[in-house]
C-alpha cells in the first residue's frame with residue numbers, strides 16, 4: 770500500500786485487542802443505519818455491504834458492484850470503491866466500541882472492477898494513539914484470496930456521540946443502534 774505519513778501509525782501506537790463487550794468471532798455485523806449508503810438496507814442504490822467479524826477485531830465483507838455504481842460503462846466508479854473501503858474500515862474501528870469518523874482516506878486502485886463483480890473486503894487496525902486510529906483495508910475480486918483490486922489506508926478520529934447530534938440526526942441512529950449510550 771502506498772501511503773502518506775498521515776495514515777502511518779507513529780511509534781507507540783497500539784493495536785487493540787478485541788473489546789470484551791464486542792461481538793464474538795463469527796458474528797454478522799448488521800447495518801448501523803438503514804439509510805447508510807454503505808450498509809443500509811433502506812438505501813436502494815447503496816452498496817449493501819454484508820459484513821462479519823472473524824475475530825472481534827477485524828472485518829470481512831462482501832460488496833457486489835451494481836448498475837448504479839458505474840463510472841465508465843460497466844466499470845465501478847472509483848469514488849464508490851472508496852466508499853466501500855470507508856465503510857468496511859468504519860465497521861472495523863467501531864468494533865472497539867467508540868465512535869469514530871473518517872479524517873483521511875487514501876486509496877490505491879490496482880485493477881478495474883466490472884459491474885457484477887463481488888469484491889471481498891477486509892479491514893484491520895494498525896494502531897491507535899490518543900484520538901487517532903490508523904486502519905487499512907483491501908478489496909479482492911471474486912474470492913477472499915482473489916486478486917487485489919483496491920487498497921486503502923485511513924486515519925479515523927474519535928469523536929463523542931455529540932458529534933452526530935450536533936452535525937446530524939443522532940436520534941435516527943440511536944433508534945436503530947441500541948448498544949450505544951446516547952448522551953450527547
Ligand SMILES: CCCCCCCC/C=C\CCCCCCCC(=O)SCCNC(=O)CCNC(=O)[C@H](O)C(C)(C)COP(=O)(O)OP(=O)(O)OC[C@H]1O[C@@H](n2cnc3c(N)ncnc32)[C@H](O)[C@@H]1OP(=O)(O)O
Pocket residue numbers: 775801807855856857858859860863868869870871872873900901924926928933942946
Ligand atoms: C457514521 C455514523 C456512526 C454513528 C454511530 C456509530 C456506529 C457505527 C457503526 C458502524 C460504523 C460504520 C461505518 C461508517 C463509515 C463511514 C465513516 C465516515 O465516512 S464518517 C464521515 C466522513 N467524515 C467526516 O465527516 C469528518 C469530518 N471532520 C470532522 O468532523 C473533524 O475534522 C474531525 C472530528 C475529524 C476532527 O476535528 P476535531 O475538532 O474533533 O479535532 P482536531 O483537533 O481537528 O483533530 C484531532 C487530531 O486529528 C488530526 N486530524 C484530524 N483530521 C485530520 C486529517 N484529515 N488528516 C490528518 N490529521 C487529522 C488533527 O491534526 C489532530 O491531531 P493532534 O491531536 O493535534 O495531533
